[in-house]
Amino acid sequence: MIEQLPIVNLLLLLLTALVIPLFKKKNFKFTLSLNFTVLLIVWVISVYLLYYVNTEGAFYYRFGNYHPMIGLELLIDPFSTLITFFIMTMVLLIFVYSTSDATDGIHQKEYDRYYILMFILLFSMYGIIYTNDLFNKYVFMEILSITTCSIISIKRKKQNYSAAFRYVMLNEIGSLSYLFGVALLYMVTGFTNIEMVGQSLETVWQTHPTNIVLAIGFMIVGIGLKAAIFPFHIWLPDAHASAPSSSSAILSAVVVKVYLMVFVKILFRVYGIDILSALNIPTMIMIIGAVGVIMGSFFAIAQNDVKRMLGYSSVAQIGYIVIGIGLASYLGLSVAIFHVFSHGMMKTVLFLSVGAVIYQRNTRLINAFEGVGYLMPITMGAFFIAALGMIGIPLTSGFISKFNLGLASFEGGSSPYIFILIASGILNAIYYLPIIIAAFLRDNPEKQTVLSKDKVPALMLAPIVIISIFIVGIGVFPNGLMTLIEYAVSTFEV
Amino acid sequence: MDDIIVRSITRIVIPFVMLYGIYIVLHGHISPGGGFSGGALVGSSLILYTLVFGVDKARKKFSHRVSEIAESGGILLYLMVGILGIFLSGSFLSNQSAGFPMGELGSLLSGGIIPILMIGIGVKVASTMISLFHILIEEEK
Amino acid sequence: MDLLKDILEHINFIGAVALFVIGLYTVVTHSNLIKRILGINIMGTAIFFFFIAVGNVLEGAPPLIDPEGSSEVVFINPLPSVLILTGIVVVVSITVYSLSLVVRIYETYGTIDQKEIAAIQKGEDYSD
Numbered sequence: 169m170i171e172q173l174p175i176v177n178l179l180l181l182l183l184t185a186l187v188i189p190l191f192k193k194k195n196f197k198f199t200l201s202l203n204f205t206v207l208l209i210v211w212v213i214s215v216y217l218l219y220y221v222n223t224e225g226a227f228y229y230r231f232g233n234y235h236p237m238i239g240l241e242l243l244i245d246p247f248s249t250l251i252t253f254f255i256m257t258m259v260l261l262i263f264v265y266s267t268s269d270a271t272d273g274i275h276q277k278e279y280d281r282y283y284i285l286m287f288i289l290l291f292s293m294y295g296i297i298y299t300n301d302l303f304n305k306y307v308f309m310e311i312l313s314i315t316t317c318s319i320i321s322i323k324r325k326k327q328n329y330s331a332a333f334r335y336v337m338l339n340e341i342g343s344l345s346y347l348f349g350v351a352l353l354y355m356v357t358g359f360t361n362i363e364m365v366g367q368s369l370e371t372v373w374q375t376h377p378t379n380i381v382l383a384i385g386f387m388i389v390g391i392g393l394k395a396a397i398f399p400f401h402i403w404l405p406d407a408h409a410s411a412p413s414s415s416s417a418i419l420s421a422v423v424v425k426v427y428l429m430v431f432v433k434i435l436f437r438v439y440g441i442d443i444l445s446a447l448n449i450p451t452m453i454m455i456i457g458a459v460g461v462i463m464g465s466f467f468a469i470a471q472n473d474v475k476r477m478l479g480y481s482s483v484a485q486i487g488y489i490v491i492g493i494g495l496a497s498y499l500g501l502s503v504a505i506f507h508v509f510s511h512g513m514m515k516t517v518l519f520l521s522v523g524a525v526i527y528q529r530n531t532r533l534i535n536a537f538e539g540v541g542y543l544m545p546i547t548m549g550a551f552f553i554a555a556l557g558m559i560g561i562p563l564t565s566g567f568i569s570k571f572n573l574g575l576a577s578f579e580g581g582s583s584p585y586i587f588i589l590i591a592s593g594i595l596n597a598i599y600y601l602p603i604i605i606a607a608f609l610r611d612n613p614e615k616q617t618v619l620s621k622d623k624v625p626a627l628m629l630a631p632i633v634i635i636s637i638f639i640v641g642i643g644v645f646p647n648g649l650m651t652l653i654e655y656a657v658s659t660f661e662v
Numbered sequence: 663m664d665d666i667i668v669r670s671i672t673r674i675v676i677p678f679v680m681l682y683g684i685y686i687v688l689h690g691h692i693s694p695g696g697g698f699s700g701g702a703l704v705g706s707s708l709i710l711y712t713l714v715f716g717v718d719k720a721r722k723k724f725s726h727r728v729s730e731i732a733e734s735g736g737i738l739l740y741l742m743v744g745i746l747g748i749f750l751s752g753s754f755l756s757n758q759s760a761g762f763p764m765g766e767l768g769s770l771l772s773g774g775i776i777p778i779l780m781i782g783i784g785v786k787v788a789s790t791m792i793s794l795f796h797i798l799i800e801e802e803k
Numbered sequence: 804m805d806l807l808k809d810i811l812e813h814i815n816f817i818g819a820v821a822l823f824v825i826g827l828y829t830v831v832t833h834s835n836l837i838k839r840i841l842g843i844n845i846m847g848t849a850i851f852f853f854f855i856a857v858g859n860v861l862e863g864a865p866p867l868i869d870p871e872g873s874s875e876v877v878f879i880n881p882l883p884s885v886l887i888l889t890g891i892v893v894v895v896s897i898t899v900y901s902l903s904l905v906v907r908i909y910e911t912y913g914t915i916d917q918k919e920i921a922a923i924q925k926g927e928d929y930s931d
Binding site: 303306307317321326329330332336341344347348351 | 823827830836839843846847850853854857882883886889890893896897900901904905907908911912920924
Binding site: 171172179182189231233 | 730734737738741745747748751752753754755756757759
């Protein structure tokens with residue numbers, strides 16, 4: 169029975185997406201409570217799988233009981249259960265937020281489309297993380313890219329369509345480059361299963377080096393386009409500009425991280441550390457990450473629109489994760505996964521609180537934040553905590569990840585990166601602090617100087633508050649999460 | 663279209679195209695093809711009907727309700743057969759290890775669950791193609 | 804002459820890579836949106852061509868078993884054909900989605916040329 173739980177997860181998410189259109193005639197609240205129940209059940213199953221795999225060991229799920237050489241298999245190990253637990257927690261809280269805000273601006277009879285797309289998106293993310301087959305990953309990646317694009321452009325506004333078109337074009341070039349890499353690897357090994365390709369690449373590397381170098385190049389470019397790594401990040405700020413806030417939070421905090429985890433899996437399970445070191449790839453990845461950190465922060469300082477600024481800030485933080493991956497050591501990879509968690513939480517709080525301010529004030533420019541601290545103290549308090557985490561102040565989870573990243577780069581012998589971390593902390597402060605200063609120290613148009621309660625629904629405030637408590641909690645007690653991450657990283661051989 | 667030659671020829675040709683598409687769907691386990699290509703053929707015969715006779719007549723024959731049932735029914739058939747595999751053998755979509763009758767090599771009733779899956783996929787692909795074509799055409803109005 | 808012999812032996816792979824580069828060039832340089840969608844299709848077709856060329860075995864028969872025939876026939880690899888069938892469906896669905904986006908862009912902007920759309924977009928404000 170335990171072995172069927174991964175497929176139960178996938179089937180529940182897909183069947184809910186099929187069943188939602190049947191309930192169009194009923195009250196919309198019935199659909200929302202059904203969705204919440206299914207998300208809660210899948211969350212409980214993911215937590216139970218995380219506990220089971222860490223105590224009993226990893227297992228495979230083979231479709232049709234065929235040998236992995238000719239069939240598909242799912243791999244349930246500490247790494248995949250940890251990432252799916254992260255995805256489900258974030259999406260559960262974003263779903264609670266979105267029940268009051270996401271359907272704003274959509275017609276009455278199209279409300280359920282947003283949630284159908286969200287469930288298919290979750291199904292494809294679970295599929296990407298669980299599967300152990302390279303071609304199957306491609307199919308799920310395409311499903312994820314169409315549903316993310318639809319969820320961003322669901323409001324019928326002018327700027328949405330050309331931003332969505334650019335998103336689809338760039339993601340498609342990325343997916344097809346990845347597929348070309350898979351074709352090149354299939355040419356020399358004859359398998360598409362990740363473990364079998366990894367084993368046979370160790371012997372094939374001597375006889376066919378050209379294929380493998382080309383395949384690494386195509387795959388890094390392909391996944392770099394989808395994960396918004398520095399030179400390929402062009403689509404990210406435009407995609408955030410007029411999306412609903414919950415969609416921006418899903419895109420920037422969860423979807424991009426899934427592609428980064430695919431990047432980790434491919435680099436360390438398919439190719440392995442020997443081939444990578446022979447080609448000097450870890451150094452190149454670290455340089456790309458460092459350039460991304462600095463340039464992302466520079467672009468963010470020049471923005472006038474809050475959501476675009478948060479988009480460029482995402483590019484900079486993804487640079488941190490890429491530096492951690494490029495260090496290719498035990499501590500480096502652990503820091504990268506810890507920053508996935510930490511940045512996911514902080515970016516979610518930032519986007520959701522900005523969404524609450526836009527809900528109350530109806531504009532997106534930075535000068536809308538003037539004096540809003542008195543009208544919405546809870547929201548701006550959470551924004552303040554998340555911004556401190558992004559800068560890297562102690563007592564938040566952002567400080568733990570920056571400190572450990574500096575420690576890992578010092579141990580790995582690349583000490584110059586510590587200066588990049590310090591410089592980027594200062595750059596982050598340059599573009600986050602003006603918003604907070606404007607919120608609390610300037611006068612607002614209503615000339616109010618006493619703290620009053622936020623005029624946004626409680627369902628929008630509750631996720632923001634819960635995640636801010638987590639940010640501070642993990643900043644003060646990081647050990648529980650770090651143990652889980654160390655179990656996950658021990659499945660890779662670095 | 664108002665041309666009488668086009669309409670007469672289409673009326674004769676469409677049943678044959680549909681029959682060929684259904685033949686490819688049902689023989690998915692014996693010859694190349696299967697659900698996707700057969701479904702695309704059936705779908706293109708319906709698109710031919712729409713192009714020649716106009717969107718309104720095609721909408722009456724293939725309305726929104728029918729396409730909803732066809733699409734959901736296709737996926738649900740696929741998933742139900744897969745879940746049946748879980749109960750019989752312990753793994754999703756099991757075929758031989760679940761004890762489905764395999765039959766003789768090369769005959770029509772062989773291959774376990776494969777013909778059923780092909781029918782589900784064929785219905786879904788055909789209905790998707792025709793409903794997407796209708797949505798793209800109707801935008802001009 | 805050795806180089807020419809190598810090229811002629813591997814002409815399938817060279818053709819697939821050339822198609823891929825042509826598709827990529829189309830997507831990057833042309834400003835008409837429909838041509839970009841066609842470029843993505845050409846890239847997808849090039850990769851499927853590459854898969855088929857990988858699965859080819861010289862002097863092999865199609866992978867269909869004849870119950871009365873002899874059992875000593877060399878077949879070509881049937882696995883790439885199955886992978887390509889799934890890949891074609893994925894590329895078709897992406898094409899349909901992009902085409903519906905182009906229909907919407909035409910309705911709102913009145914043009915499908917990327918340069919003209921960018922010029923129209925410069926004079927817009929940030930209303931939500």
